[in-house]
Amino acid sequence: MAQEISRDIGPVVLLGPPGAGKGTQAKRIMEKYLIPQISTGDILRYNVAQATELGLKAKAVMARGELVSDDLMYPMVRQRLSQPDCKRGYILDGFPRTAAQAQWLDVLLEDKLFENPRPTQSWPIVICLDVDYNELLLRITGRRSCPTCGRIYNVHFQPPRNDEVCDLDGTKLVTRNDDRLEVIQPRLKAYQEQTAPVVDYYQRTGRLVWVNGDLPMDEVTGQIFRILEARHS
Numbered sequence: 543m544a545q546e547i548s549r550d551i552g553p554v555v556l557l558g559p560p561g562a563g564k565g566t567q568a569k570r571i572m573e574k575y576l577i578p579q580i581s582t583g584d585i586l587r588y589n590v591a592q593a594t595e596l597g598l599k600a601k602a603v604m605a606r607g608e609l610v611s612d613d614l615m616y617p618m619v620r621q622r623l624s625q626p627d628c629k630r631g632y633i634l635d636g637f638p639r640t641a642a643q644a645q646w647l648d649v650l651l652e653d654k655l656f657e658n659p660r661p662t663q664s665w666p667i668v669i670c671l672d673v674d675y676n677e678l679l680l681r682i683t684g685r686r687s688c689p690t691c692g693r694i695y696n697v698h699f700q701p702p703r704n705d706e707v708c709d710l711d712g713t714k715l716v717t718r719n720d721d722r723l724e725v726i727q728p729r730l731k732a733y734q735e736q737t738a739p740v741v742d743y744y745q746r747t748g749r750l751v752w753v754n755g756d757l758p759m760d761e762v763t764g765q766i767f768r769i770l771e772a773r774h775s
């Protein structure tokens with residue numbers, strides 16, 4: 543959508559409850575700045591689908607809407623962030639989700655500052671999407687995706703042209719296993735209990751910027767781009 547820019551942008555952390563639009567905004571940042579989106583939820587779902595050792599361990603926890611343990615998360619995130627495509631920056635979507643994870647990430651980034659050759663690293667800029675609770679429920683229960691091309695719809699706000707099939711390839715749309723109503727409440731509760739301290743942590747360290755996630759998607763994107771531009775101007 544936007545003009546592509548290939549300069550260094552550094553780590554960007556996107557915070558916000560499930561359904562806040564983190565995935566959508568992360569994709570837009572990725573397209574504009576050509577840095578990878580790292581969604582820990584996507585990596586875990588891939589591992590579950592492939593029935594890897596990690597996937598087998600995480601599957602039941604994810605199906606209950608609970609957080610996967612740190613001893614599984616940390617090696618997975620460390621391994622992903624050390625890939626060459628992360629050198630100019632990356633967007634973390636879904637990580638950190640607890641204050642302990644935020645502290646762990648700071649230690650990891652601090653260690654990288656002393657690596658040789660020194661990678662382009664700076665502290666993450668942390669953008670928190672703030673969304674009304676009822677709006678969140680509609681967004682999550684309405685979310686559908688195409689298993690073939692990955693396109694995301696919402697039956698309330700962005701329905702496909704024909705009932706429950708993808709506009710692009712006609713595949714039947716699916717609901718993510720953890721978007722079911724009975725799983726949403728624990729996910730939102732887990733967010734409240736465990737992620738609110740992450741917001742506090744970044745607020746205290748002066749790295750947090752709030753964005754009103756109730757605004758139309760393009761306006762949210764515009765605000766995020768302005769924040770990133772201001773940081774690097």
Ligand code: AMP
Pocket residue numbers: 560582583584586603604605607608609610611615635636637638639643720729
């Ligand atoms: P998401 O797609 O980000 O909503 O993540 C889906 C599920 O993956 C979550 O409900 C958790 O079970 C698991 N998960 C994703 N990221 C993390 C994380 N940072 N820490 C622990 N569990 C996670």
